[in-house]
């Protein structure tokens with residue numbers, strides 16, 4: 001019999017032994033189960049232990065806590081028959097075995113008590129239905145009615161019951177199958193995979209909070225493209241995120257095609273991941289070309305163009321964030337800014353790179369300049385090595401120029417050297433549009449390189465521009 005005794009840490013073993021002692025006291029069989037067992041066997045870190053017993057989970061939790069230490073606080077929900085406590089940084093959750101579908105997030109009260117087999121039956125995948133016995137002689141033995149161990153070893157995601165039954169219990173499991181396959185680099189077993197397409201519309205009954213949670217877990221994997229390809233091929237993406245699914249496909253007129261924007265986007269996303277991009281930079285990659293289908297035109301003798309897809313895409317970002325229930329805060333603003341600016345660095349190299357264009361880029365991208373440059377680098381996905389070489393060299397040139405201009409002009413976190421207060425004081429104004437006009441003259445003057453980014457030159461310039469628009473300098477009291 002396979003045993004996990006040598007796999008658990010001393011801390012975890014101490015907890016499990018105390019659960020076993022409490023269960024023995026109550027004469028109920030108890031098991032560690034689910035993600036904890038899976039991750040333990042895979043050698044992945046896991047900070048939660050789920051315990052199932054054939055009896056009262058709440059009572060077992062209280063008894064175990066009592067054995068571990070006098071001052072553990074046990075929280076419990078009578079209606080759901082669940083209880084939990086923290087012990088030395090580990091969350092331990094308890095529940096009585098159930099006959100109906102098991103979901104941690106379920107808001108439904110327990111319907112009927114069951115045995116460990118009933119409980120395992122109603123879980124999502126064979127690899128998540130593995131249990132560790134915590135009673136007497138059996139302590140540490142794996143309880144594996146569905147060959148979950150073999151699936152774990154062979155890297156297979158498979159439902160314990162028929163996939164239709166398991167997915168029908170909770171349609172989010174279709175996305176969980178894809179998420180686990182992507183996270184663990186596992187294959188989804190054929191019939192399990194085939195069952196998703198016909199059930200895809202059922203995902204609509206699942207709350208958007210749970211859906212975005214799974215999407216983000218896919219986005220945070222090492223190779224998110226795998227997950228998005230599965231989502232697309234099963235038809236789920238078309239239901240949960242149609243704007244992204246619309247990127248797929250190549251229009252053909254005469255001999256002109258263009259690259260498939262879906263697969264290009266996925267490559268950019270993987271590239272961003274390889275370069276250490278966080279969740280929001282990954283979202284910027286996902287959305288950088290999102291408006292290409294809306295802006296696609298065929299120009300005779302020239303080919304396909306996507307004019308304005310940067311600006312149109314940036315305008316789509318808040319709508320997409322709202323629909324997906326992503327946060328509408330500074331993270332959204334960051335993604336929007338990157339979508340708006342993603343063409344800028346490369347397009348600069350098409351003309352002579354002027355200092356003024358570089359200054360504008362630095363001021364607009366501001367603290368997100370590095371992230372933008374990383375996205376631009378990730379956006380170079382051509383299969384033609386000659387093109388890759390050329391674009392990479394151009395981007396390098398832009399980076400070098402940015403460094404030169406930055407060093408000279410200190411534009412990062414730019415604050416105008418002349419305040420609105422000073423403008424009002426100098427010309428004896430109260431707040432009015434002329435103050436904004438002068439401010440803008442100064443900003444443009446600095447960005448165009450007519451004056452340097454410093455107080456004295458900006459002050460002289462303010463006086464000059466003020467007089468030009470008919471203002472008068474009022475004598476200042478010493």
Ligand code: CTP
Nearest residue numbers: 034035036102103104122123124128129170173
């Ligand atoms: N489970 C399920 N169906 C769901 C969600 C969860 O059957 N829709 C079961 C699985 O046995 C799963 C366990 O509940 O292993 C715990 O769920 P959860 O904490 O959501 O997932 P984990 O498997 O622990 O994985 P992760 O923490 O990565 O989400």
